[in-house]
Amino acid sequence: xxxxxxxxxxxxxxxxxxxxxxxxxxxxxxxxxxxxxxxxxxxxxxxxxxxxxxxxxxxxxxxxxxxxxxxxxxxxxxxxxxxxxxxxxxxxxxxxxxxxxxxxxxxxxxxxxxxxxxxxxxxxxxxxxxxxxxxxxxxxxxxxxxxxxxxxxxxxxxxxxxxxxxxxxxxxxxxxxxxxxxxxxxx
Amino acid sequence: xxxxxxxxxxxxxxxxxxxxxxxxxxxxxxxxxxxxxxxxxxxxxxxxxxxxxxxxxxxxxxxxxxxxxxxxxxxxxxxxxxxxxxxxxxxxxxxxxxxxxxxxxxxxxxxxxxxxxxxxxxxxxxxxxxxxxxxxxxxxxxxxxxxxxxxxxxxxxxxxxxxxxxxxxxxxxxxxxxxxxxxxxxx
DNA sequence: TGTACATCAGTGAACGCGCGTTCACTGATGTAC
DNA sequence: TGTACATCAGTGAACGCGCGTTCACTGATGTAC
Numbered sequence: 001x002x003x004x005x006x007x008x009x010x011x012x013x014x015x016x017x018x019x020x021x022x023x024x025x026x027x028x029x030x031x032x033x034x035x036x037x038x039x040x041x042x043x044x045x046x047x048x049x050x051x052x053x054x055x056x057x058x059x060x061x062x063x064x065x066x067x068x069x070x071x072x073x074x075x076x077x078x079x080x081x082x083x084x085x086x087x088x089x090x091x092x093x094x095x096x097x098x099x100x101x102x103x104x105x106x107x108x109x110x111x112x113x114x115x116x117x118x119x120x121x122x123x124x125x126x127x128x129x130x131x132x133x134x135x136x137x138x139x140x141x142x143x144x145x146x147x148x149x150x151x152x153x154x155x156x157x158x159x160x161x162x163x164x165x166x167x168x169x170x171x172x173x174x175x176x177x178x179x180x181x182x183x184x185x186x187x
Numbered sequence: 188x189x190x191x192x193x194x195x196x197x198x199x200x201x202x203x204x205x206x207x208x209x210x211x212x213x214x215x216x217x218x219x220x221x222x223x224x225x226x227x228x229x230x231x232x233x234x235x236x237x238x239x240x241x242x243x244x245x246x247x248x249x250x251x252x253x254x255x256x257x258x259x260x261x262x263x264x265x266x267x268x269x270x271x272x273x274x275x276x277x278x279x280x281x282x283x284x285x286x287x288x289x290x291x292x293x294x295x296x297x298x299x300x301x302x303x304x305x306x307x308x309x310x311x312x313x314x315x316x317x318x319x320x321x322x323x324x325x326x327x328x329x330x331x332x333x334x335x336x337x338x339x340x341x342x343x344x345x346x347x348x349x350x351x352x353x354x355x356x357x358x359x360x361x362x363x364x365x366x367x368x369x370x371x372x373x374x
Numbered sequence: 375t376g377t378a379c380a381t382c383a384g385t386g387a388a389c390g391c392g393c394g395t396t397c398a399c400t401g402a403t404g405t406a407c
Numbered sequence: 408t409g410t411a412c413a414t415c416a417g418t419g420a421a422c423g424c425g426c427g428t429t430c431a432c433t434g435a436t437g438t439a440c
Contacts, residue, residue, distance in 0.1 A: 008383070011383080011384090025302075032426060042384070044428090046385070049383055053428085054426095107298070108298055109298070111296070111298055111354075125356050125360055128354075128355065145370055149371065151367075152367035153370075155347070155351065156348035156371075158347070160345070160346040166297070167297045167308060169308035169309050173312055173315070179336070180338075180339035181340055183336060184336065184339070184344075220393080220394065235395075240395085
């Protein structure tokens, strides 16, 4: 072969990274393959050496970005109330609000996923289960509800809050939403 | 004129209704004007007698569907814990889960709105303020946080929970999310 | 060591298609005189 | 009362454009003998 070993894998990874960012920023339908390939430093013809179709690319982008989110959760040390507070502060921050392209895919892409093919939704459901399992273990002991249910509520409030704040044109309104949700998730 | 009085307004309303449903079901980018006009029983050429552009249509669809959601909130009688319980039971139900086209636009379209033009985001922000005002008045007295903050958390958990549940391909997983959020929002 | 051929990641033009928007036209009714 | 013209919601073909996908080709390297 005329390329060093690992070259193809590296190219595939680069396409996936760029596509994943563009999908989150613009939505899946508004992002064209020519644009993705240009961002990866190639022309569009080469795409099909790496992926079967645009929907396969979307599926793999979901998979890799959700695994990245899971990685962040696992990397954040500790548990209990303190862990929750720190996780919420990071997730519901102005930085995360502004950084759609490299942030959690859930607030940016969940509606696109809900409209996607069954295989993509399966990838999403599997990753969501891993995320809720991880969170359930980190939940504080107190509370009437089982940890897993509190974990779901934490995810829903965080994802919903960040997403709603991103829609608001007014930064003050966005801040108000982020602050309220940050306080609510730690009780 | 060759059409009875009110005919044009009625046509405009019909286009808006159909567009609003299609946007929620398929996303704004995946919904074409020919499709919208066909759903309204017309051909595409007539569209521009009623709206300036597709983005204007999107903006008006957001406005009308968010006003509808606000209408449902206002119509639901009572306040306090009971009101919250009943609102959550309706919002986080299997019926609402399955009925994307005629349900609340927030879980279906917020990412599309976040990517839209400033005018559309302004319409969204204004409606969101009306919704949180309405909810804050209905919140139970108890709790450490101000009613408005609890209202934001209620919205975020409800919208986030419904959206996340819609993404899951597995109905059991979806039910688990809905149940957990329903219990969490009433404390 | 030299030569012929195979491999295959990537190029770039081409395909059919549906998009948002424009526009000349239709035809039923209202208005002017 | 009758006729000529204006109005305007809606039609349907056309426009330029970018999409997802295909495909003949390139050219550097590996392999066979």
